Amino acid sequence: MIKAMENINSPSDKLGILHLLEMWVKKLISCDEYYLWIKDEGEPKKFKKIIQENIIGKKSELIENLNVTEEFKTVLFIPMIINDVVEGALLLADNDRNKLKLHHVQLIEPLVQTAIGKIEYMLTKDGERELIKELLFTAIKAGEGYNEAMVGHSVRVAEIALLIGKRLGLTGEELKSLEYAALLHDIGQSAIFYHRLDSDLEGEKIDHTYHPVFGAALIPDGEPFLAIKDAILYHHEHYDGTGYPEGLKYTDIPLMARIIAVADTYDAVTNLASEEDRLDHEKAVVFIKRGLGSWYDPLVVVAFEEVEKEIAFLKEKTKTNDNSI
Known part of the structure; x- marks a missing residue:
């Protein structure tokens, strides 16, 4: 886990950080689909409802017992909050109701927080650079x-x-x-x-x-x-x-x-x-x-x-x- 956090903290650009975050999550947890949502890019149709309902709470959620018409049975939703604003979210989805559990949040959140911390630092430095x-x-x-x-x-x-x-x-x-x-x-x-x-x-x-x-x-x-x-x-x-x-x-x-x-x-x-x-x-x-x-x-x-x-x-x-x- 320490190696993963150090690796995520190493890039000097936002996309590089998010790419490594997604890579490490895939290594740690197996599920049917991974999706990294960025606010400015809009929501994909299959996750749109879940994103819109859960960004308000600004907290990680395990969404279970989804309607049988949904593509997935469970979705793990972990928001990426920067300056008290949800700027994106990491979503893990699976068709097996027993695959994703709440304890997975404890496994992933340190990586998400590492990514958020590095991005916040970069935004601060960018602001200082613009002032200079x-x-x-x-x-x-x-x-x-x-x-x-x-x-x-x-x-x-x-x-x-x-x-x-x-x-x-x-x-x-x-x-x-x-x-x-x-x-x-x-x-x-x-x-x-x-x-x-x-x-x-x-x-x-x-x-x-x-x-x-x-x-x-x-x-x-x-x-x-x-x-x-x-x-x-x-x-x-x-x-x-x-x-x-x-x-x-x-x-x-x-x-x-x-x-x-x-x-x-x-x-x-x-x-x-x-x-x-x-x-x-x-x-x-x-x-x-x-x-x-x-x-x-x-x-x-x-x-x-x-x-x-x-x-x-x-x-x-x-x-x-x-x-x-």
């Missing part, structure tokens, strides 16, 4: 304020980078790191701007190519931040080694940096460029494809092409939002 993202968005907007044209750039780059990252098979923590790195990829530009304000030397200029180095330096050291730090530092490296700050090439450039490079370029040529140089979506795609193998990783460019319709939709949505302000 909102605060991050606010800080980014303030940082981009040094140049009106830059406002919104980092958020757009992050949205595009996530589409590409998902297409490349990144999941979970990798996507979170990619999103944060994309949101913060130009944070070093603000550092350059404020350095100029503080400079005692009139007319002193700082090469903007230093901004990846300045940006990476602002990210804390340590394992949790390493992927984010490297993506910021190397997002202007070119696949053929002609980029900066270190002239890395090929897969020596971190994958997240290679993804951000494509997303950054797309937004730069479609939004940041001067009006006479600005490209529409179709021309921007062609522009990026021309850099395949020289500036950009071919694998990333292919993934970019495969999600270009979604990217075009994002661009139109941004244009609509801007026009409504």
